[in-house]
Amino acid sequence: MEALLHRKIFRKNPVLGYMHMSLAFGWFLLIVVGHLETMIAEHSLFVPFHKAVFFRYYEGFDEFFLSGLFSFLMDFLLLFVLSGLMFAIVKRFRKKLFGLRRTTHLKSGDKIALTSLWLIFPLRLLAESTSAAVYHNGGFLTSGVGAAIDFIGNPAIFYYPLWMAYSLSLGFFFVALPNSRYMHIPTEVVFIFLRVAGIRLKKQNDSYTDVQVFSCSRCGICLDKCQLSVAGIDDSQSVYLLKNIRNKNLSDEKLFNCLMCGRCQVDCPVGIETIELRTVQRIESTREYNSSYDYLIQEVATKADVVYFAGCMTHLTPRVISSMKKIFATAEEDVWFMDEVKAPCCGRPLMLAGQYEAARKLIENNSRMILDSGAHTLVVSCPICYKVFKEDYKLPDVEVVFHAQYIYDLIHSGKLSVDTSNQRMVYHDPCELGRGMGMYETPRKLLGRIGEVVHMKDEKEYAFCCGGSLGNLKISEDKRKLLRDQALVTYEGFSPNILVTACPKCKKTFAAGRKLKVFDLAEVVAGAICVDSLSKEKEILEKQEADCYAVEGL
Template sequence: MAGSPWYFDPFVIPFTLGVVWLFGAILWKWGKWFVKLPQEDKALVRHNFFSAKSLKATKEVLLECLIHRKIWKTNPMLGFMHMSLALGWFLLIVVGKLETSTYIHDAVNPPHVHVFFRYFFPEEPASYVRHFNYALLMDCLLIFVLCGVALAWGKRVYSRMMGMRRTTKHTPFDRIALASLWLIFPLRYLAESVTCGVHDSGSFFTGGTGDMLASVVPMGMLSAMEYPAWWAYSIVLGLFFVSMPYSRYMHIFTEIPLIFLRTYKVQSKPEGSSFDHFQIQACSRCGICLDPCPIASDLNINHIQAAYFLRDRRYGHLTSQVADTCLMCGRCAEACPVGIDQGTLRLSSRVGFARQSSLYDAPRYEFLASAPDRSEGEGRVGFFAGCMTQLTPGVMRSMEKIFAAAGVDVWWADKNGGVCCGRPMRLSGNLPAAEKMQQYNTELFRRHGITTLVTGCPICYKSFTQEYKELKNMGIRVLHHTQYIAELIAGGRLKTSVVQSSYVYHDPCELRGIYAEPRYVLSHVATLTNAESLKKDRVHCCGGSLANLTLDTAAQTRIGATVVRNLTATGAETIVTSCPQCKKSLQRAAGNDRVRVADIAEVVAEAV
């Protein structure tokens, strides 16, 4: 009953049960995941918990879980929608708690009291209003949240107003939670307005609406509406809380420990760990990752993107077809406002499927321990061509000319054939094979005493810098050939002339982060034009990624054709890339002799 000293009414039961269910599920899930963390990850948590990193993580939680800073950068209207729902609801809880504690002078009270405050205390005494006009502030916050709800409705009808061509498909629990969320605040507004109309109270928003209702609805009928309205509000709240642990809205709470663990340097592993659960369930399936995917935009395949991969893995429905159909170009990871490590999660899923295969067998690669050393030359600078550069002999010949012109003594690791860097096997999920290749190459580099390792292949570069941990301990500096050529030019060791031609540069996916060096090099040999759609933060895959395990040549060529169209639209005479795989893919996509595609080493060699 309203005004009861126990502040209880049966309609609060759905809300209360929902809260108990939600936090019970959260504690159960988090508890399991924390207990199963690898020992080294638990050590990181213990070591960093009482440190400045926790303060940094707390700041990140405020910025990303409440303000949604990264989503603001994607689209301001989308950022406002997310912020108004998250921050607005949070402030309604905080201010509502302060309001309740101020009014009943008790800091400890059941959570349902401040949630249904207007029902239990429909009229504020004058002393309370003079103390602070909470009703005014709560009305402002309610409007703030309702703006977000209205935008969410609009986004579902016309997503392009938020800069999104696609929105995610929902599971049944997603739909239940979404429908409940969309109803929570309109029903709160209705319940508070009816109560204000019955008791002639409230502030400008709910009170004003209440006055309007009282003027058009007989008081007896308005009074009869009050109790059902509060029941409806409580029911949708309870329904939302019950469905949350099984829907995409679990991200609301899971992103918090994820941010802390990530700040403590806990990371996903190719072989998988329970940390993966925090990443997977922190995905809100907001849909921001859908549009950047070339497989969606160029092939209209719309069920394998990061949001759906994470969804299927979370619910145990993941298939090898979804796990393997990915270019791993990294565009979804760059777009993800939560910062989920999509690549490693995709890789660990592939490892799981590969373990079911008879080919997942380390002893098959024992022969590598006695594989012949086919290297040649002497020098502290080593050049590792890699499989794809071996298949693109023009790059190898160009690097020979560049090294000779700069007077560099080179040790050629695999000029006459050698062992793969291992990344293709790793991308397929066969970790034992990749590790055997890694062991062979590491020992080869150690035996020849090189101090700088240059590679003409971004795939090899990424493998050497990310997987070959021992190289750093051995004092070996790893450079992609664009970086090394830039050093030679900057140091005056390599002299070039400017040719009368215009080039446009394509950034390979695997060379993400190395942006300035190739442009510096090209500025010394030709006129460089820019492709607006392929700038630093919009790298588009050529389609020929070795990470793709399912797409056929025709599909790869359609993706590459988009890149060629964007690049040639600049009017450039030559497309330059710095990846042998990209060169082959773009040449195939060009489909004629009017567009020249060259590796950066080739155009530099021509200008030497």
């Protein structure tokens, strides 16, 4: 479905999908059907590979069982491949006809392989058509072309030169293959098999890293998805990263100039893990960096049922924290605000910078605190934290929940009641939460309880990055603003009352932009808590305040 039929490309552009499918699947069928034909003709299950490839040269003049059917099938498959080849040639010179704004440039090895590939099938048609003209047989295609060759002159004159040219084109292609982008043809099949089997990248270079790198065809489909081009950055996209890794000339300038947003990964025809691959390379580049983190104080954890970890970015948007406090109090949850006063970062920003070993020290410290609290639930309101807690922390018997899911469960269970309104809301999918963790529907269902969520084209896996990504260590502030405004202009086109996101970094980035009001979904929910719930919350807060005064002796 992916390596031969290219279903992901079909979904993006049917014509582009047909082009790739006809070349890959068509050539595969030519080999398979050709071998079946040879086995029947030879009355043997074991035939030399070359004899099937050049069957019309060796035995194209003999009649055998079902020879007429095979002649038709082989001609039909060859025509199928040639139709895809025609589209490929047009695409090379008129890419916009296929919905592509940009494609990658070819290096010398690519040009040799591509020229050979383009020649293989026309030369095969001419060679087999010459055989048909000499021996007066062939299918509907080769017999027709053979008749044209016979009309031009004696077909026997062209017989050996055309078969030799076809043979050489195949030879040149397979010799050039390992040093060209077309190495992906055999490699991607292995990669897809391993990926479906559950193999994942580790935080180091290994053979699986190489398999993914060589599985990139440099088709350029990912280029149009990269927002960096809006800021005039055109040399650090994932396709160039993989090429530079392969050529062993990757610079830190290109390695770290990436949003790590994952938009490129969505449309990759074979599902290459572009973000993880870049992370691995960053780890290799910054391996010498280290920190003892001696300043970490071994604090005593507070016992609670629920631990709330706001995260660094959320502390820069304090209204999100105050909204979460309001929600917790209203629902009467037993919560410990783990990082309310002081606590280390979750470690994810260090990982994005490639400093994995340093991040591990923060992870170990935070894990100890969470486990010592005896909590059964960890709630986070930052997607950056959520991703690292879910993927890199080992917290047995502790459920890690993003605040959108947690709040939705509170409403669903009746612990929290909200009023509805006629507000039109555009929801922005944060990169780490959406493409990073696959959470798209829960925030929308939650907001749908309160108002109208406007649906649009650039959402969910195709959502824009806000531009404030912590993953890019090279981009300037002015260029970040260009990326931010690209998203805001799109959102404003739907005339919403407010823009809602689920990431404190996205909120802070968007809020510094145009006039559209920006809220975290926790703020929207806190503002919609119904009157009865508010009365209960006030009573709880007053009791907590009285207890605090009693302790302080006031």
